[in-house]
Amino acid sequence: MTYCYLFEAKSIQSYLFKTGKLKDVIAASERLDVLVDDNNSVLIEVLEQLGYSHNLADKEARGEIKFLRCKGAAFFAYSNDKAPLQALRNIWTLTVLQLFPGLEFCDALVYGEDGPDKETNEPSKALQNAIKLGQQRLAADRNQAKVNLPLAPAIAEVSQRTGNAQVPTSKLARFAPKEEVEFERLDLDTDLHRQAYELMNLKHQGALQGKYSPNEQKYTYPIDLENDFDFSTEQNAHSGKQNDERKDIALVHIDGNGLGIILRKLNKALKDADESVYANAYRTFSEGLAAATQKAAQAATQLVADYGQTNNRLAMRPLVLGGDDVTLLIRADLALPWSEKFCEVFKQTSKEALASTVKVIKQYGDAEVTKDIKDYLSASGGVLFQKAGHPFTNSHHLVEGLCEKAKRLTKQIDNNVGPAALSFLRLSNTATQHVEQVIKQNVTVTLEELEKLTTALPAYLVEPHSHYPCLADLYHLFDVCTQPSTPMTMSKWRQLLTHLSLGDMAEATRIYARALTLAKGKKSELEDAFNQLSKSQNDTTWYWQQDGEWFSPLSDLMVLERFYFKPVDAVEAQ
Structure with missing residues (x-):
């Protein structure tokens, strides 16, 4: 027993x-x-x-x-x-x-x-x-x-922020300005957090932030988004944007795919194996997965060290790193590059970590267990762009919802271990609803011709796969739209979006058709870029039908216009 x-x-x-x-x-x-x-x-x-x-x-x-x-x-x-x-x-x-x-x-x-x-x-x-x-x-x-x-x-x-019972504020928790401590009512959890903030010296160090730091370097991370976080970028500085305009930040949440499948196969393969073999395999898998996640996070953070560092302080704030989950706040223009890099490296590090586990499964499992087994895991996630001053109380619900949308695309392609995917959304105001309601309110328009059109795709694959949209194709489309001789400039796309929001599909179609009529040799390049992204067989170009619904990437292009960043561009700029 x-x-x-x-x-x-x-x-x-x-x-x-x-x-x-x-x-x-x-x-x-x-x-x-x-x-x-x-x-x-x-x-x-x-x-x-x-x-x-x-x-x-x-x-x-x-x-x-x-x-x-x-x-x-x-x-x-x-x-x-x-x-x-x-x-x-x-x-x-x-x-x-x-x-x-x-x-x-x-x-x-x-x-x-x-x-x-x-x-x-x-x-x-x-x-x-x-x-x-x-x-x-x-x-x-x-x-x-x-x-x-x-x-x-x-x-x-009760605590005004959480609704939990108020407790007397402890001496260690009184590190905040006097007026804040005097009027803020703390519950017991918050009071303990404030005590730890002082005792653990979290202003300058932390075990979690050390796990993100690449190459065993000692970096510091901001604790005050208004004063310590560096929002400056080459793009912002070049365009002369003011401080308040560029205080955009992103909340990133990424979760692994296929973890449960590997564990189920491990349990089936070792159902009657010796206790020590089972325990060692299970623990090796657990520790290897944690190490793979940490290595991927460190590799992605190297991008921030290269392009988002000021006086050894990185423009990001680690929040969670456990198992196959990561959550962090990061400068908006670095969010998608960080997430892509994490997903790419995690696929490789998970393969190294799973080597012994897959070997044990193949050694002890029968043909049914070893069928279709993959020697790696993937990761999918969500990226929520918002102002740094907006409250984060409900943001985690939204970014988790975006992560679920990305994972749905992953499972749609392969219910075993599908490819990595990312879903992103930009909010200009605060929201407390479910992510589907937020998408409906912010990037969905009602049209007589199509009933409704969502101007952002549900998710993008990190690497190209079959006929599904991927980030590389979106980036290519954005590059085409920002060329000097493009028939549809970003300002024209914004004008088109404005008419869509008013329900005027006819005027939106006229703007696009007029631009293509006046185009000089760039018409086919723009249409080819849309077709490359949509892989669609529809006659239309800038919007198409997918799973019975109409989609267009126009809002995603607006996000890229504000936050697009290529590491190679930064190197050339330097």
Whole structure:
């Protein structure tokens, strides 16, 4: 009989952005980063207090408590005895509730025995049965309502930003200006974040930001978007834009594709393998995936070090790096290049990290398990452009929605491990609705001829694949539209968009047709660029039908006009 204890924090993005203040986001992300991931983590301290031997720091070590996974604010532990895991559960949940009162989490303590799998009736070992049952219990626990302490009844003072019960502001949390501390009511979570902000010296350092820094260089990251963040670019300086006009920032969220597929294949291949083989394979996969994500983040951050650095400070702010997830704030013109670079490098680093896992699956799995297995993972994400002064309280919901749109395109192409994709959107005002409603309000127009036309594509592939739109084709179209002799300049496209927003499709069509009539040798180049992007068989050029809906990339071209950046161009400029 084998006992397993599984713990997983959930709704981390919502927890980070709860107050909408950057200093609280920074403190919460740095605190969560040392929850389970590091040799100096909170989990290590809890295990030392328990007094049980373990293999958290060294997977080869023997111990009463062994770990299969310990990354990304989650861990799976197992033991041949229930007592160590029961003690761990008791003190660990108490610790999390004290350090992170508002953090949602789920956990499960289960046991398994050698015997047939209850669903497939195939032979399975005790540890494998326990892990499968534990994951089912975790899924069930996610739907259970949790009570957060301290409670906030009707007669209690509440935090104005979060709605949680107010607590007396601690001395360490009083680092803000006197007038802010005097009038701001803090809940317990925020107060703890403010304490950590001072104690951990997050103004100048942080374990999480070190994970993003490439080549072991010590870079600093801004903590004040209004005063410390460098928004200047060659493009802005050349066009003479004022400071307030160029304070655009992007929130990036990227998530891996195919993780669940690999884990399911691993579980099937090793369902009746020796316990040590299964545990080692699972842990190797977990640690390798975390390393692959970190390497990809560092490679992408090198772009910022090259083109967005001022006095060793980078124009970005890391927020999350755990498992196959990354979230960060970054200067707007660097957001798409950073995201593309991350996706490209992650495909390579994940291949290196998965080598041993794929080898084990092929060694132990049958033909059905090894069928169509891929030796790499991909990543898809969302990029939300907005003003730096806009609140981030709801931005994470929008960028997660954009990420889901990109992942839908990835799964549409290949439900196994599809190609990397990115979805992006620019907002000029704040929004609290679901991403689909935001898209409907901002980039969808109602027309009598087409019913509705969305002037931004749902997502773009990072690398060309078959007949699907990719970023390279969008960049090519933008280059064609910005050539001096182009028949449709960006100002004409803006004029066309204005008529579309008024529902005047006839005038929009006339503007385009008139421009092509006056074109001198550039008509075919523009049409070819549109056809290369759309891969469409329609007679129309600048808009086309896709999955029963009408789309056009005109709003995406407007985003590129404001934020287009090529690293090679920056080198030439220097």
